Amino acid sequence: MPKLGMEPIRREALVKATITEIGRAGSLDVTVSQIARRAGMSAALAHHYFGGKTQIFLAAMRHTLGVYGAEVRGALAMAQGPRARTEAIVRAGFTSSNFRRDVVAAWLNFYVLAQSDDQARRLLSVYQRRLHSNLVFNLRPLVGSRANEVAVRIAGLIDGLYLREALGRDIPSGDAATGQVLTALEQDLKQTERDPRP
């Protein structure tokens, strides 16, 4: 009994299973069989849908980036004014849907993959550029010509806290991380108050 319209369901199941398995293994050393099993299908079917292991990883990556992007857009839509919007961007990064142990592990591994796989690198670049311009756009009214520099600092700090979290044994605390970044942000704002450079 061939089932119709299974494709999107299967794909989604595989993407989720991929994130889960990468999280469990803590690395990309995960077999297609493991992923497929967790997704409730045969390895052959996984291949059928995605064409290969790398494609599966990339799809999982796109999914993760997509979720993250949606979260950012959602937060931006609610916020009023540049400061609130900048803070919203920061907060979105540490939401409970993004700052989960397995997702963090996936991110870390995607960074690794991006070093050898061009598609992955491009994907990450897109994310990084988008984050950067989002930050710069909203920081400009707040810190003027410092916007670029501050954006790099904020983004760097976000990544760094992610990285640290990947290793800690305790459940990731989004609040603490958010607090760290917002404090850094606030000091950049104060610095501008003291020494404005339009």
Added chain:
Amino acid sequence: MPKLGMEPIRREALVKATITEIGRAGSLDVTVSQIARRAGMSAALAHHYFGGKTQIFLAAMRHTLGVYGAEVRGALAMAQGPRARTEAIVRAGFTSSNFRRDVVAAWLNFYVLAQSDDQARRLLSVYQRRLHSNLVFNLRPLVGSRANEVAVRIAGLIDGLYLREALGRDIPSGDAATGQVLTALEQDLKQTERDPRP
């Protein structure tokens, strides 16, 4: 052609070759043969000296951490006063011997390895704790009770900039990264001036 006392020579060659190969591959998916070939010996000999692939990686890791630690100690020895010492710690992280493309790639992969390998995790913990307490010790006179929080921020930012550099296409610029961290540090110091909390 001396035939005795080769062990340390071989070990060192293997450690270097490991860093290089990880740098080239951008991942831990490097065969023992590749490493051994680059180090100018057979894979069997590499196994003979290290006992296994993981041990080779860990030795390379220890070496990298060792170099880093030496650099930090050296910098600390030259610096006078807490502020200079704190800056020295930061600068040491972005020295040209640490902030090389392949070394950064190695670090990134060690983070990954630490998620699944206990020895690697322990090694990283040691490094992180040492960095943290170094920072806290020198920050105390500067920012008082904020020392811990500031140390986390500084360390996080350092890691984040490392991470970003791993992906960039251009040669890593230690100066830019150092500048970023020192700016963040300076703002934390000013904040304390404004609002001292002994």
Added chain:
Amino acid sequence: MPKLGMEPIRREALVKATITEIGRAGSLDVTVSQIARRAGMSAALAHHYFGGKTQIFLAAMRHTLGVYGAEVRGALAMAQGPRARTEAIVRAGFTSSNFRRDVVAAWLNFYVLAQSDDQARRLLSVYQRRLHSNLVFNLRPLVGSRANEVAVRIAGLIDGLYLREALGRDIPSGDAATGQVLTALEQDLKQTERDPRP
């Protein structure tokens, strides 16, 4: 060419090939590839079905013991009275399906394997205990309290003749071996006649 339900077919082919190859080599120094090739498949498939080399050997062992056990049961079913049954047990051990050169070699190697592998040891123990109790049960009416001792002697002699056969160059003669054991048995019976010990 049916493509489903291959598993039992493959397993059986592998088990047979294992016996054959052990027979040819005269030892367990047989590669999985050799076995797989003889069974008409790739080494990978052999692993797929059995999980590892030891498992393949154990399966072959179980098969051999199974055949032997079936033969004994078959012979017992035909025989009437304790003496006939005891003789049947002896004869079953030297049947042409059990007393083949390669099977004898397999036995010998299983003894060796049993010294280091626990599963193998357990398997052999089961066989030995079964043989022993079969003998004792049927010997009791014939030799009374000597049953245990006689059973040990009979079983020992069977094993010894197997061992000797493993080395001889000529085709194993089940008849000669059977004769030897039956003679020993008969003398034990006569001894009981002369000196009954209920």
Added chain:
Amino acid sequence: MPKLGMEPIRREALVKATITEIGRAGSLDVTVSQIARRAGMSAALAHHYFGGKTQIFLAAMRHTLGVYGAEVRGALAMAQGPRARTEAIVRAGFTSSNFRRDVVAAWLNFYVLAQSDDQARRLLSVYQRRLHSNLVFNLRPLVGSRANEVAVRIAGLIDGLYLREALGRDIPSGDAATGQVLTALEQDLKQTERDPRP
């Protein structure tokens, strides 16, 4: 300081170490390094003295057979008359120097080796023939034309009891084994009394 006259000492140490290691492993899967280490020298030296792994095994085998042969000859020298001499041969096989766990394991493995190695086979043949003719020679006055057949039975039983002992968990009991064989022998003698066939 080159030591003189070390050769015999080294060889003996290696032979003993070989028996010990085979006993520990329960198989011939013993590396030359293991043997050499136990014998207190380098693997290279072991090769130097024996030429190769097989040669080391064969030397150990010759040694074992030699000890056994000496024991038999010693026992024969003490015994008076054919019956005592026959019993002496049997007893020699289960002496505490021959019926040790590791020696039994070695024997078993030599049987295995003899299936693939010609030198080993020849060595075993020599032992078997010698044992056989020793038995026949002394049995002739006792059982007349049955001598050959009885010798096969006795020798088979000895081998079988060895084999059984190789697997048992308890310390080998030479007495019990000797008893078994002597009982069989006695019954053969009685049989001849009843039905003499000169």
Added chain:
DNA sequence: AATGAATGAGGATTCATTCAT
């Protein structure tokens, strides 16, 4: 006499991928 150094050959095992059904 003795050994550390060194390697080639080989073997178990894993896995992504393909294919026939």
Added chain:
DNA sequence: GATGAATGAATCCTCATTCAT
């Protein structure tokens, strides 16, 4: 649409053996 069957290629690791010192 879905999967069991099947394999080639790769990789880690072991080990007997050789050689220079």
